[in-house]
Amino acid sequence: MYPSRFNYESPKTIEEAIALLTKGNGEAKILAGGMSLIPMMKLRFASPEMLVDINNIPNLNYHRVDADGTFHIGALCRHSDLEKSSILAQHQPTLAATAPLVADPIVRNRGTFVGSVCHADPQGDWASAMIALDGMIVAQGPKGRRTIAVRDFVTGPFQNVLASNEIAIEAIIPATTGTRFGGYLKLERRIGDFATAGVAVALELSGSSVIRAGIGLTGVGSSTVNATDAAQSLVGSPLTSEAIERAADLAAQAAQPRSDHRGSAAYKKQVVRTFVARILTEINSTKTKAA
Amino acid sequence: MTSLYEEVRGDQPGEVPVRRVSIRVNGVNRTADIEPRLLLAHFIRQGLRLTGTHVGCDTTNCGACTVLLDGKPAKSCTVLAVQADGHDVMTVEGMATASELDPIQEGFKDEHGLQCGFCTPGMMLSAKALLEENPNPTEDEIRWALSGNLCRCTGYQNIVKAVLWAAEKMRAQAGK
Structure with missing residues (x-):
């Protein structure tokens, strides 16, 4: 298989890339890691007239914590960079748990975090983590930059709010006021397969009390599911076993899975329930050990 | 050397976008004019006739087409050859020396x-x-x-x- 014919551009600056996208007038696509775009082009699900390869634009491959506590991930930061990152392990438990479960090790060498979020696949792991963390995407277009919350960024399966001449240049995870805890669990038939179901949990605790919670669900809806009721039920009280059970039930209710070859809808809801409970129980025991 | 697809040969000159690339494959610089849609796997197999790189699933699942791109494993069926321009590729043919296996x-x-x-x-x-x-x-x-x-x-x-x-x-x- 090979893609249909396209023009290829490899700009050296973001401004140049935006100019090319403007010229492409909706028929140009950005190529970052290409781990979703190139297969889609080979299968002819996508046939852009122009590819704007951003891999030669310098200073986009980074991830860092700023002095204000915000965490920044550049457009060319690869999954494998995050998987091996000690900064990520230290500051972002939800993302650190997600990184090794994205696709397979070879795909992780090229695929990018920001690209994965933009691709807006309901099966995307990072989107769930970003939803749980209230993450944001910074987009740059001809008129400058804007910041969009990921929950508003994704509008449906494979759809986001970017204009055809905007580039997502960075992802931001807001600073925390409490202590951050989190996890990600995914059930897959084999490594590299799409998730049967996945669960991302991000908590902030002050003492033993939950002051912020986010839960994102992978592969159990037409886009990433933001289990807000489940998350809200945790806020304001300690992680008791009753609270954990209630949140797990609410998350399972928020899931809208379809029965398919990976399992029945009821089974997938049960997986969500189990994973939420498992992550929260694990956080509870880690917290107790730390204290 | 040309590594265009066979099926584009009937096209009128000028219609096909072509780019010149230089890719270092197993330590040797290989320069070619290619279509941007040429996959790295096809560049290696059809262009360079290095058929040790296998195309299995052709859908980024199986890893049979894995090569080292700047030292890191990459699925060459999911990389455009133009993306490897100026980069270093190692295929299985580059592992052994004339006298010794890796x-x-x-x-x-x-x-x-x-x-x-x-x-x-x-x-x-x-x-x-x-x-x-x-x-x-x-x-x-x-x-x-x-x-x-x-x-x-x-x-x-x-x-x-x-x-x-x-x-x-x-x-x-x-x-x-």
């Missing part, structure tokens, strides 16, 4: 790490990247590193043994 190749031979052999080039290159980074991997670390490469014959057992064998030999050589 220890990883020896390991696959000694430990019967292959049956049909289709996945083997990709397996060995993933293993090579692992051992560069981690000369003394555990069995779990090997299985994890090779989890993007599928084998439908061996059940993986002897592949893991082969990599352990190679790791031991490479450590012994380095210790000398």
